[in-house]
Amino acid sequence: xxxxxxxxxxxxxxxxxxxxxxxxxxxxxxxxxxxxxxxxxxxxxxxxxxxxxxxxxxxxxxxxxxxxxxxxxxxxxxxxxxxxxxxxxxxxxxxxxxxxxxxxxxxxxxxxxxxxxxxxxxxxxxxxxxxxxxxxxxxxxxxxxxxxxxxxxxxxxxxxxxxxxxxxxxxxxxxxxxxxxxxxxxxxxxxxxxxxxxxxxxxxxxxxxxxxxxxxxxxxxxxxxxxxxxxxxxxxxxxxxxxxxxxxxxxxxxxxxxxxxxxxxxxxxxxxxxxxxxxxxxxxxxxxxxxxxxxxxxxxxxxxxxxxxxxxxxxxxxxxxxxxxxxxxxxxxxxxxxxxxxxxxxxxxxxxxxxxxxxxxxxxxxxxxxxxxxxxxxxxxxxxxxxxxxxxxxxxxxxxxxxxxxxxxxxxxxxxxxxxxxxxxxxxxxxxxxxxxxxxxxxxxxxxxxxxxxxxxxxxxxxxxxxxxxxxxxxxxxxxxxxxxxxxxxxxxxxxxxxxxxxxxxxxxxxxxxxxxxxxxx
Amino acid sequence: xxxxxxxxxxxxxxxxxxxxxxxxxxxxxxxxxxxxxxxxxxxxxxxxxxxxxxxxxxxxxxxxxxxxxxxxxxxxxxxxxxxxxxxxxxxxxxxxxxxxxxxxxxxxxxxxxxxxxxxxxxxxxxxxxxxxxxxxxxxxxxxxxxxxxxxxxxxxxxxxxxxxxxxxxxxxxxxxxxxxxxxxxxxxxxxxxxxxxxxxxxxxxxxxxxxxxxxxxxxxxxxxxxxxxxxxxxxxxxxxxxxxxxxxxxxxxxxxxxxxxxxxxxxxxxxxxxxxxxxxxxxxxxxxxxxxxxxxxxx
Numbered sequence: 001x002x003x004x005x006x007x008x009x010x011x012x013x014x015x016x017x018x019x020x021x022x023x024x025x026x027x028x029x030x031x032x033x034x035x036x037x038x039x040x041x042x043x044x045x046x047x048x049x050x051x052x053x054x055x056x057x058x059x060x061x062x063x064x065x066x067x068x069x070x071x072x073x074x075x076x077x078x079x080x081x082x083x084x085x086x087x088x089x090x091x092x093x094x095x096x097x098x099x100x101x102x103x104x105x106x107x108x109x110x111x112x113x114x115x116x117x118x119x120x121x122x123x124x125x126x127x128x129x130x131x132x133x134x135x136x137x138x139x140x141x142x143x144x145x146x147x148x149x150x151x152x153x154x155x156x157x158x159x160x161x162x163x164x165x166x167x168x169x170x171x172x173x174x175x176x177x178x179x180x181x182x183x184x185x186x187x188x189x190x191x192x193x194x195x196x197x198x199x200x201x202x203x204x205x206x207x208x209x210x211x212x213x214x215x216x217x218x219x220x221x222x223x224x225x226x227x228x229x230x231x232x233x234x235x236x237x238x239x240x241x242x243x244x245x246x247x248x249x250x251x252x253x254x255x256x257x258x259x260x261x262x263x264x265x266x267x268x269x270x271x272x273x274x275x276x277x278x279x280x281x282x283x284x285x286x287x288x289x290x291x292x293x294x295x296x297x298x299x300x301x302x303x304x305x306x307x308x309x310x311x312x313x314x315x316x317x318x319x320x321x322x323x324x325x326x327x328x329x330x331x332x333x334x335x336x337x338x339x340x341x342x343x344x345x346x347x348x349x350x351x352x353x354x355x356x357x358x359x360x361x362x363x364x365x366x367x368x369x370x371x372x373x374x375x376x377x378x379x380x381x382x383x384x385x386x387x388x389x390x391x392x393x394x395x396x397x398x399x400x401x402x403x404x405x406x407x408x409x410x411x412x413x414x415x416x417x418x419x420x421x422x423x424x425x426x427x428x429x430x431x432x433x434x435x436x437x438x439x440x441x442x443x444x445x446x447x448x449x450x451x452x453x454x455x456x457x458x459x460x461x462x463x464x465x466x467x468x469x470x471x472x473x474x475x476x477x478x479x480x481x482x483x484x485x486x487x488x489x490x491x492x493x494x495x496x497x498x499x500x501x502x503x504x505x506x507x508x509x510x511x512x513x514x515x516x517x518x519x520x521x522x
Numbered sequence: 523x524x525x526x527x528x529x530x531x532x533x534x535x536x537x538x539x540x541x542x543x544x545x546x547x548x549x550x551x552x553x554x555x556x557x558x559x560x561x562x563x564x565x566x567x568x569x570x571x572x573x574x575x576x577x578x579x580x581x582x583x584x585x586x587x588x589x590x591x592x593x594x595x596x597x598x599x600x601x602x603x604x605x606x607x608x609x610x611x612x613x614x615x616x617x618x619x620x621x622x623x624x625x626x627x628x629x630x631x632x633x634x635x636x637x638x639x640x641x642x643x644x645x646x647x648x649x650x651x652x653x654x655x656x657x658x659x660x661x662x663x664x665x666x667x668x669x670x671x672x673x674x675x676x677x678x679x680x681x682x683x684x685x686x687x688x689x690x691x692x693x694x695x696x697x698x699x700x701x702x703x704x705x706x707x708x709x710x711x712x713x714x715x716x717x718x719x720x721x722x723x724x725x726x727x728x729x730x731x732x733x734x735x736x737x738x739x740x741x742x743x744x745x746x747x748x749x750x751x752x753x754x755x756x757x758x759x760x761x762x763x764x765x766x767x768x769x770x771x772x773x774x775x776x777x778x779x780x781x782x783x784x785x786x787x788x789x790x791x792x793x794x795x796x797x798x799x800x801x802x803x804x805x806x807x808x809x810x811x812x813x814x815x816x817x818x819x820x821x
Binding site for chain 2: 003006009010013017111116118119120261262263
């Protein structure tokens with residue numbers, strides 16, 4: 001097996017390099033799901049309360065599009081419903097990052113060349129990356145199983161395998177994406193786009209079909225995890241299907257990897273122009289961020305179209321179930337249910353746009369630490385002007401992609417252009433606040449700049465699963481999104497919008513002041 | 523004597539770019555072989571084909587008696603590689619990386635030799651990858667390579683970023699490797715390094731080998747500079763074959779002569795009576811400038 005020579009050493013290298021990030025990902029993902037029985041158990045402590053919740057949630061198409069149908073009103077069943085999709089998506093994100101990091105990123109930086117000059121088989125790098133992802137997903141699955149075993153071992157096992165399995169599906173999607181492009185960033189983008197598409201397909205399928213058996217759901221790997229129906233009538237035969245998808249994608253990735261040179265890819269890098277027109281820091285930053293902006297914009301437009309199309313039916317299915325209304329309002333809805341559905345979707349896009357904005361701000365940090373900013377700043381370019389070049393695509397780009405989402409929603413819904421576009425833009429103050437937090441971290445505490453991601457991730461988690469957990473208002477209020485008016489709806493309240501915009505401006509200014517004073521990270 | 527590396531008619535294209543266009547390279551076992559050529563000539567591509575990182579389009583390639591693509595793993599246990607631009611992992615220390623490279627070769631490193639080399643290269647193995655300077659990153663790969671006791675050292679511009687003292691240490695290490703019977707393929711732009719270390723050199727240009735041989739052989743093909751102080755008038759030197767750039771200032775004569783046409787020129791000078799004479803063999807620089815600057819590939 002010379003093709004696999006060195007796999008053990010490379011796997012140990014991967015685990016050593018990720019000695020911090022892998023445990024954090026596993027604890028956050030597995031721990032979140034494992035905490036489910038505690039948080040949901042306190043909230044719905046009688047069988048009657050749980051049955052009512054299950055019935056109302058399954059009847060509600062917009063809730064189904066976020067979480068899928070409820071397959072069992074046992075406590076375990078509610079945990080699987082509420083946290084299953086979220087856990088599977090988190091495991092998928094972590095897995096695709098890990099796999100690209102240990103395959104394409106190693107080739108892109110040139111580190112793989114020196115490794116492959118050792119007694120390292122041609123299949124070893126990909127194998128070790130997949131093994132690292134397997135370690136991560138096994139840890140997640142063990143945590144899920146441990147946390148839920150008290151609710152019934154069979155259901156716990158089914159949910160653990162479904163979540164870990166989804167992680168491995170996207171680990172192998174990332175392994176494929178890494179064969180097609182020379183850029184690790186783009187490989188992550190492709191794999192992340194596949195995950196987004198899988199989520200949207202599942203959401204569209206579940207929105208239209210309360211049984212969870214829609215063809216669209218079956219097209220989506222995220223839907224497979226749900227179709228295992230942990231704590232419902234566990235359908236064990238779905239697990240071999242997931243395993244088969246992992247095996248097929250692994251085989252395909254190996255086949256592609258064997259047919260290319262180290263460092264090369266199937267999508268060839270095209271030659272660029274012989275002379276350039278880039279003349280300013282802003283033009284350069286826009287050029288660097290262009291791809292991400294276009295990708296996010298296209299994804300938001302598409303997602304908006306799909307969710308907009310589902311809005312019409314949202315009001316019919318909730319009916320007059322009081323409990324459903326109550327939860328739905330806590331999710332961000334108004335009494336007008338179609339508006340509430342659109343408001344929920346707009347808020348979801350807002351939280352995702354914060355991820356874009358934080359990524360765009362921290363791109364400047366990457367430029368700095370990689371040394372690429374050094375020659376620019378050694379020229380006649382001031383720090384503030386350079387930083388502004390990156391902040392404009394971050395803050396302005398967030399507005400553009402939110403407009404794309406709003407346009408998609410309105411087109412899909414077939415009207416209400418003004419209110420929906422306005423609602424999308426009303427997310428901006430909160431998005432900008434998180435971008436401001438990232439700017440402050442980068443400017444004042446550059447070593448902790450990565451915490452900007454954690455802030456955006458925390459707000460996403462609070463917004464996605466916080467309301468249904470009856471978390472104290474003070475905790476939910478940590479997220480700037482909690483202060484936004486629910487739009488579209490009645491007249492917007494302007495005070496929080498203005499206050500958050502002012503806060504974002506203050507955070508950004510403080511970050512820039514810190515950037516001016518500190519040493520460059522070179 | 524067997525050959526450690528034997529390449530004939532190697533072709534490799536990337537899309538429409540022909541990186542290698544029938545390259546030949548022979549490195550005998552036990553020699554230090556210089557591998558020279560202008561930027562983009564195909565040196566690194568050749569080395570990557572030799573390492574089995576790139577697959578040759580056509581041509582015969584033999585490395586340590588094996589096929590570098592099919593037998594990559596087995597062959598890599600017997601060689602060590604240093605690239606011109608070493609990239610390290612931000613959160614691993616230099617010492618960790620050195621041991622990693624050793625383990626990946628499958629043979630591990632000689633601890634005593636590793637410690638000695640770290641001492642000689644003045645490397646701090648406890649620092650993390652992100653804190654090393656260019657030269658220090660280079661040293662990490664050099665220590666790992668020289669501590670490995672591999673049969674073949676493949677060095678691709680290994681000293682970029684090293685200071686002159688470390689350059690000296692590097693040259694000592696290469697000599698010691700040769701004395702222990704190791705083979706070295708050294709791609710370099712530092713001509714003094716090549717001149718002091720290499721037994722034979724190959725010069726490549728646009729993906730082809732344009733010259734190969736010992737330095738003495740290569741010099742033979744080029745011009746020698748002669749400066750002489752004569753007793754009488756020099757006569758018609760420029761009518762002699764192989765004389766170039768003749769300059770006469772009174773009785774002082776300066777000229778360049780094709781090295782294989784030296785005899786008649788010296789005879790002519792002797793006829794005039796020689797008071798003093800300096801003759802300088804062509805420097806490697808001149809040799810290269812001629813090849814690098816040629817618009818036509820020499821046949």
